[in-house]
Amino acid sequence: MLKQCFLKRNAKLIHQLHSLSPVDAEVILKKIRQKGTTKITDMYPADFKRLFETIERSKDYSCKWLYDDFMEDVIV
Numbered sequence: 001m002l003k004q005c006f007l008k009r010n011a012k013l014i015h016q017l018h019s020l021s022p023v024d025a026e027v028i029l030k031k032i033r034q035k036g037t038t039k040i041t042d043m044y045p046a047d048f049k050r051l052f053e054t055i056e057r058s059k060d061y062s063c064k065w066l067y068d069d070f071m072e073d074v075i076v
Contacts, residue, residue: 032054
């Protein structure tokens with residue numbers, strides 16, 4: 001899933017978050033202690049796990065991930 005979501009490896013993480021989720025990307029980055037200038041290539045797998053868990057626990061999070069929607073379509 002990460003490869004599909006983050007195709008532009010040299011892009012800043014904050015720009016990618018805007019396209020993934022409606023949550024405030026700056027707030028999420030502060031919660032996981034990452035800078036706004038952090039690039040995808042600077043992240044480790046544990047950082048991505050923490051990122052996604054933080055987004056799911058966010059009070060602004062009101063939608064499902066693209067993967068969940070895709071799987072529902074496949075199952076139905």
